[in-house]
Amino acid sequence: MSHAPTGLPFARTEVLADGTALVTIGGAWELNQPLPSIVIKGDRAKVVAEGLTDFDSSLPAWLYDNFKNIRQLDISTLPVRLQSLVQMAEKASSDHAQSDHAGLLETFGSWGVESGGSWARAFDHIGHTALGFLKMLVGRAKVNWGDFKLQLQTSGVDALPIVALLGFLTGLIMAYVGLIQLRQVGATVYVANLVSLAMTREMGALMTGIIACGRTSTAYASQLGSMNVSQETDALRALGINPIEYLALPRILAVTLMVPLLAVFATFIGIFGGMIVACAGDLSIEQYLTQAIRAISFKSFLVGFIKSIAFGFIAAWAGCYRGSVAKRSALGVGEAATSAAVLGITFIVIFDAIFAVIFNLFDL
Amino acid sequence: MNDTSDILTCTGLAIGHGKTVIMDRLNLSLAPGKILAIVGPSGCGKSTLMRALGGLDEPLGGKTTLMGVDLAAADGQQRQDILRQSGFLFQGAALFSSLTLRENIEMPMREFLKAPRKDIRQLAEYKLALVGLADAMDKLPSEISGGMAKRAGIARAMALDPAVIFLDEPSAGLDPLSSGRLDELILRLREAYGTTIILVSHEIPSILRTADFCVYLDPDTGTIGGYGPPKGFLQAGNSPKVHAFFTQARFD
Structure with a gap:
């Protein structure tokens, strides 16, 4: 309750004999001023x-x-214009304010249900992708092959500089760290084995997979998420075209094809990076290359290659999946891009560990 | 036809896309509290004219005065002030997709008003209630219908009690009942706040219900083909093309 005779808005309340609350308002009411607070008892x-x-x-x-x-x-008794403005506002539903707040248990429960739904959607997407692939093999899927060529370019050729840089630096760092340790036991020549084996079996595929997640997954999630926002995916469905077949398949195929090639490229660049450090120190180029060739077997090359195929699929699928379930808002598209990268990298590391166990079992 | 008390005047205005002029020699004036409808065939430049009148786009020539400020001569700050005193409803409502309806309305208030958060919330709820969206305040734009989005867009356009509101096809795509309610809302807003309203519309019944004046843009001549109270165009007179447009009769 306040009163300000100087022109500031005021309101005061009093209770009449019949229980009605009488509210007196006055002053100049402007958007920029703090408004008075009142408490009204009763319902009249x-x-x-x-x-x-x-x-x-x-x-x-x-x-x-x-x-x-x-x-x-x-x-x-209020001015007619004011009466009209108050009456124009329809009353909000009485239960409106109650819908906002959820308890801790409810929040936790909702999170659990939401997570379950999210996994179900992910498996559903994988299933539809596999089905789409089978349909494509028998020539019954509507795949946008124009998109496929473009994706080969953007996810493969355009990624060469960054793959080269990071592959080179990875090999260089490994050689540097290896040299420090191996020098202590006088076995610096084995730095070539270390770098070449690590790049072939592990780092070439892993680095390329992670780059694909950062570059391609996020791009796909944004592209497909934006198409969701502008109802382009709905338009495809309305035309009887499955968006997974039309949009996701060419992207997944393109990346699954390009990531192994990039991984091979990264492997050789990494070995070259290691050579720079090794030869700047204790080894000759001949020594390094001889040791490296001895260390790399077809098996280790195959291990890296198989991994890179899987990593390429994971990176592309994560982007397409998160994009297809993106919320229809600018924020939703951003979230989809972020979660695509996180999902892709997490799955790549998890599958890398699984591959390590499997290859160990088969003595590869 | 110009008067110093007019809230909006334009003389010799030329509008277009890039350097291509689509309309020129446009002369208009509007008194405060009046409703002006801009009509014409699709693609004739109605929305482009509205954007130029509101100061959103630079015209290709001529002079526009809005609320006493020459838009061409106005500096950045003056232009900002003019835009702040104007409200716009865009064709697709242009609500911020990641904000709820309430947050959409609160956004300009938070930016420009010094009022406490509680009062801003109260004001936003009231504006949404005015357009009949009190129950949808916490919904995202993707969760509401096109008609509701239009109404929310109007609520945001009038968030700061603007002197002039520009509405681009407010009733397009709405059913006749919703369209009628929207017309009623426009009239009541004008009555209650004395707001000047400039609207682009194809809906002849809606124009006849709401507009005080109507300007017809003629793509054949590239300028104004008729100006006056909309009911006047229903009678065959000096503007047969406009009459044909209004009565939806064939014109050869």
Whole structure:
């Protein structure tokens, strides 16, 4: 309750003999001023004006907010324009405010249900991708082959510089760290074995997979998410075209094809990077290359190659999946891009560990 | 036809896309509190004219005065001030997709008003209630219908009690009942706040219900083909093309 005779908005309340709350308002009501607070008891109220000089939306908004739960409201003596503005606002539903807050248990439960649904959707997407692939093999899938060529270019050829840089640096760092340790036991020549084996079996595929997640997954999630927002995927469905076949398949195929090639490229560049460090120190180029060739077997090359195929699929699938389930908003597209990268990298590391166990079992 | 008390005047205005002029020699004036409808065939430049009148786009020539400020001569700050005192409803409502309806309305208030958060929330709820969206405040734009998005767009356009509101096809795509309610809302807003409203529309019944004046853009001549109260165009008179447009009769 406040009163300000200087023209600031004011409101005061008193209770009449019949229990009706009489609210007197006055002053100049402007959007930029703090509005008075009142407490109204009972469900009947009458509002009267006293020295009400001017008002904008702040007054009808204040009246609407303070009196929306009053059963009998009398505003008949207020200026007609003000009455009209208050009456124009329909009453909000009474249960509206209750829907906002969820308890801790409810939040946890919702998270659990949501996570379950998310996994179900992910498996559903994988299933549809596999089905689409089978349909494609028998020539029954509608695949956008124009997109496939473009994706070969963007996910493969365009990625060469960054793959080269990171592959080179990875080999260089490994050789540097290896040299420090091996020098202590006088076995610096084995730095070539270390770098070439690590690049072939592990780092070439892993680095390329992670680059594909950062570059391609996020791009795919944004592309497909934006298409979701603009209802382009709905339009495809309406035309009887499965968006997974039309949009996701060419992308997944292109990346699954290009990542192994990039991984081979990264492997050789990495071995070259290691050579620079090794030869700057203790080894000759001949020594390094001889040791490297001895260390790499067809088996280790195959291990890296198989891994890179899987990593390429994971990176592309993560982007297409997160994009296809993106919420229809700018924020949703951003979230889809972020979660595509996180999902892709997480799955790549998990599958790398699984591959390590499997290859160990088969003595590869 | 210009008057110093007019809230909007334009003289010799030329509009277009890039350097291509699609309409020129446009002369208009509008008194405060009036509703002006811009009509014409599709692609004739109605929305482009509205954007130029509101100061969103630079015209290719001529002079526009909005709320006493010459838009061409106005500096950045003056232009910002004018835009702040104007409200726009775009064709697709252009709500911020990652914000709820309430947050969409609160956004300009938070940026430009010094009022406490509680009052801003109260004001946003009231504006949404005005357009009949009190129950949908916490919904995202993707969760509401096109008609509701249009109404939410109007609520955002009037968030700061603007002196002028520009509405681009407010009733396009709405059913007749929703369209009628929207017309009623426009009239009541004008009555309650004295807001000047400039709207682009193809809906002849809606224009007849709401507009005080109507300007017809004629793509054949590249300028105004008719100006006056919309009901006047229903009678065959000096503007047969506009009459044909209004009565949806064939014009050869």
